[in-house]
Amino acid sequence: MSGVLLYKSELCGLIHFLVADQTVIAPVPLTHGQFKFAAVTTLEEIALDAIPTLLPPKKYFLPPQESLLQYDTTQGEKMQAEVAIEETVLFGLHTCDLAGIQCLDMVFADRPKDLHYMIRKQHFTLIGLECNDYCDSSANCAMLFNHLPKGGYDLFLTDLGDYYFVDINTHKGDLLVEKSGLFVPVTPAAQDNLQKLRQIKTKRFKSEIPIRYQDIKPLFEASFESNVWTDIGAKCLACGNCTNACPTCYCFDIVDEPEFDLTRGKRLRIWDSCQHENFARIAGGENFRKERGDRQRHRYNRKFHYPMERYKQIFCTGCGRCSRTCMARIDLKETFNALIEECR
Amino acid sequence: MEKIAVRNSGYQISRGRISRVTLLTETERLFTIVLQNNETLDHDPGQFVEVSRFGVGEVPISICSSPTRRDAFELCIRAAGRVTAALHRLKPGDEVGIRGPFGVGFPMTPLAASDVLLIAGGLGIAPLRSLVHYIIDNRRDFGKVDILLGCRDPQSMLFSAELEFWRQRIDINFLCSVDSAAAEWEGNIGLITALIPGVNLDPFKTIAITCGPSVMYRFVIAELLKKGIPPAHIYLSLERHMKCGLGKCGHCQIENLYCCQDGPVFSYPQIKNIRGALE
Numbered sequence A: 001m002s003g004v005l006l007y008k009s010e011l012c013g014l015i016h017f018l019v020a021d022q023t024v025i026a027p028v029p030l031t032h033g034q035f036k037f038a039a040v041t042t043l044e045e046i047a048l049d050a051i052p053t054l055l056p057p058k059k060y061f062l063p064p065q066e067s068l069l070q071y072d073t074t075q076g077e078k079m080q081a082e083v084a085i086e087e088t089v090l091f092g093l094h095t096c097d098l099a100g101i102q103c104l105d106m107v108f109a110d111r112p113k114d115l116h117y118m119i120r121k122q123h124f125t126l127i128g129l130e131c132n133d134y135c136d137s138s139a140n141c142a143m144l145f146n147h148l149p150k151g152g153y154d155l156f157l158t159d160l161g162d163y164y165f166v167d168i169n170t171h172k173g174d175l176l177v178e179k180s181g182l183f184v185p186v187t188p189a190a191q192d193n194l195q196k197l198r199q200i201k202t203k204r205f206k207s208e209i210p211i212r213y214q215d216i217k218p219l220f221e222a223s224f225e226s227n228v229w230t231d232i233g234a235k236c237l238a239c240g241n242c243t244n245a246c247p248t249c250y251c252f253d254i255v256d257e258p259e260f261d262l263t264r265g266k267r268l269r270i271w272d273s274c275q276h277e278n279f280a281r282i283a284g285g286e287n288f289r290k291e292r293g294d295r296q297r298h299r300y301n302r303k304f305h306y307p308m309e310r311y312k313q314i315f316c317t318g319c320g321r322c323s324r325t326c327m328a329r330i331d332l333k334e335t336f337n338a339l340i341e342e343c344r
Numbered sequence B: 001m002e003k004i005a006v007r008n009s010g011y012q013i014s015r016g017r018i019s020r021v022t023l024l025t026e027t028e029r030l031f032t033i034v035l036q037n038n039e040t041l042d043h044d045p046g047q048f049v050e051v052s053r054f055g056v057g058e059v060p061i062s063i064c065s066s067p068t069r070r071d072a073f074e075l076c077i078r079a080a081g082r083v084t085a086a087l088h089r090l091k092p093g094d095e096v097g098i099r100g101p102f103g104v105g106f107p108m109t110p111l112a113a114s115d116v117l118l119i120a121g122g123l124g125i126a127p128l129r130s131l132v133h134y135i136i137d138n139r140r141d142f143g144k145v146d147i148l149l150g151c152r153d154p155q156s157m158l159f160s161a162e163l164e165f166w167r168q169r170i171d172i173n174f175l176c177s178v179d180s181a182a183a184e185w186e187g188n189i190g191l192i193t194a195l196i197p198g199v200n201l202d203p204f205k206t207i208a209i210t211c212g213p214s215v216m217y218r219f220v221i222a223e224l225l226k227k228g229i230p231p232a233h234i235y236l237s238l239e240r241h242m243k244c245g246l247g248k249c250g251h252c253q254i255e256n257l258y259c260c261q262d263g264p265v266f267s268y269p270q271i272k273n274i275r276g277a278l279e
C-alpha cells in the first residue's frame, strides 16, 4: 500500500477523530517510569515516549477473563457461545508488540480456529508507532529483527521531526486516512528522511545477544539438559508474572462462574501460566513438569524452539517484559548468555 | 461492550442425556449417553470427549464404546476429584455437556488386516474397550487378536462380566493378571509385562497397542521390542492435563506436541525422542 504524512500539529485532531466513535487505547504513564495501556480521550494523556507497558496489548485480544458461553440449567444444559466486542483503536503499538499480536493471530487462526479471538480481533484498528531508539537495556528486539516494522498494523507512524511518516497497510487504514482528512501526501524529502532514520537505526540496534537468528533454535535443542535450567529453577518463585507480561503467552484455563441462583452462569476463559505448579498435573498426582526448572525450560522453549517447528516463527518479540517484571531477577539476556557460554 | 453470539464455537457443547448408569467398581461408573436429536458422536476408537456440567466444570474422558454402535456412546468415569465426583452423582435422565470427539485415535487403517495385540493397565481398558468392541463387530477384518489386561487386584477389575465373554470367545486370546489377590483367585498374579513373553505372535504381522499409566509404558515397550515387533508397529495413548482439547490452552503440551490434537494416541517412533513423553 502507500504512505502519507501527518503533521504533529494534527495528531491531537487524529485522536479527537478516533474517539468520536470508538474506544481509543494508548500507553499512559504510571509511577516509577512504568506505563500501561488504557483508554484515553485526549492526546495529553498519551505517553508517546512509553517503554513497553506492564501488560502487553494482548489483554484486549485475550482478556484476563472472558465469557465463552452463557449457560442456563433450568431446563437441562442450555448454553449460548458468545464474545464481547467493542470497536477499539490501539494507538502507539511498538514494533515488538505488533509482532506479538501477529504471533497470537497465528495461534488462534490455526485450525481448529478460535472464533472468539478471531471475531473480537476484527473490531480492532491497530496504529503502530516506531521506536527511533532503544527503550531500555532489557529489550532484545534487534536480535529478532523486531525493531523494524514487519506489518500487522493498519497504520504505522514514524516520527521524523515535524511530522510522522504514516505507512498504510490495510484497507481499514486507507479509509481512516481518507475519512479523517488530516493526512497529506508524502514528499520526496520525507521519503529521504525515513531512509536516513532506518539507516541510523540499523547502526543503533545491534543484536543484544551474541547469537545469530538461525542458531537460536539449535541452542535450545542442545541445552535441554543444561544446568542453567536448574539454576533458574532455584531462583524462580513460580508466580507467573513473566507469562502474564509476555505478549505471546496465551495459556489458559476454563472455569465456570455460576450466578447466585446457581442455575445460570458463564463458562470463562482465564489466563493461566505454565509456571504454576499444577499446570501439567494429572489425576493420580503425576506431574509432567514438576520442578520450577522444568517449567522455566518449557517457557523458554515455547518462545525460541517449539514455535519454530509449528509456526516457523520465534515467539519472543524482544520486548523485555519478562526480565523487567521478574521479582527473582531472572533475566532473558543473562539466561541466553549462560546457555551460550555452556554450549560453546 | 456488546455481546454477540458465536456460531460453531469450539467451546460450545452438545447436550447429552444419560440413559443408563452402571456401577462397575467402588470408584468407576459407566455412563451411557444419547446426544440430543439422537445425533451420533461419530468417533474413532481411541478419541476422547470433554464432558461437563455447567457450574461444575469440564474434564477429558475417553470414549469407551465402539462407533459401530451408533445410537449411544459410553464413558467409564473414575471419581478422581471435583468434577468427576459431581458426574458420579448424576442419574439416568440427567444431562451432560459433550464437546468433541477430539484427537487422533487408534490407527484403524493399518490395524485392519493385521494381527492385534492390546495391552491395557488399569483404567487403560476404557479406551481400548472401544477398539475391542469395534474388532468384535468387524471380526473378519482383523487377524489374530490377543488382549492382555493388568490391574491392581480382582476388585478393581473393570467390565468383569464382559471380560468373561472375551475370555470365552475362541477368536480372541484374553489373558489377565493382577498385582495381588486373595488365595481363591485363579488367574495370573504379577505385572502385566510378565504376560508378554508368552504370547505367540508373528512380530511383522502384529500391531501392538498399549494403554495405561505412564509408568507401565517403558517396561511394556521393552518387552514388545524384545519380541521383535518393529517400533513403528507399537502405539500408545498418553494422558495429560487437558482443558481446551483444541491445541490452544497449553496444558497438554509435550515439547512441540499437543496431546489433545496430535494424540492422545501416538506411534512409538513419534514420541521416542520427545523428552517428557515417556517418563
Ligand SMILES: Cc1cc2nc3c(=O)[nH]c(=O)nc-3n(C[C@H](O)[C@H](O)[C@H](O)COP(=O)(O)OP(=O)(O)OC[C@H]3O[C@@H](n4cnc5c(N)ncnc54)[C@H](O)[C@@H]3O)c2cc1C
Pocket: A278, A280, A281, A282, A283, A284, A285, A286, B048, B058, B059, B060, B061, B062, B063, B076, B077, B078, B079, B080, B081, B082, B083, B084, B085, B123, B126, B127, B238, B239, B240, B241, B242, B243, B264
Ligand atoms: C485423553 C484423556 C482421557 C481420559 N480418559 C478418562 C477415562 O476414560 N475415565 C476416567 O475416569 N478418566 C479419564 N481421564 C482422566 C480425567 O480427565 C481426570 O480424572 C479428570 O480430569 C479429573 O478431574 P476432577 O475435576 O475430577 O479432578 P480435580 O479435583 O480437578 O483434580 C484431581 C486430579 O486430576 C487432575 N486434573 C484436573 N483436571 C484435569 C484435566 N483436565 N485433565 C487431566 N487431569 C486433570 C488434577 O491436576 C489433580 O491431580 C482422561 C484424561 C485424559 C487427558
Ligand code: SF4
Pocket: A235, A236, A237, A238, A239, A240, A241, A242, A243, A275, A325, A326, A327, A328, A329, A330
Ligand atoms: S516472573 Fe520470575 S519468579 Fe515469576 S514465574 Fe516468571 S521467572 Fe519465575
Ligand code: SF4
Pocket: A140, A242, A245, A246, A247, A248, A303, A315, A316, A317, A318, A319, A320, A321, A322, A323, A332
Ligand atoms: S519472552 Fe520476554 S522478551 Fe520475549 S516476548 Fe515474552 S516477555 Fe517479551
Ligand code: FES
Pocket: B241, B242, B243, B244, B245, B246, B247, B248, B249, B250, B251, B252, B253, B258, B259, B260, B261
Ligand atoms: S488441551 Fe488445551 S492445548 Fe491440548
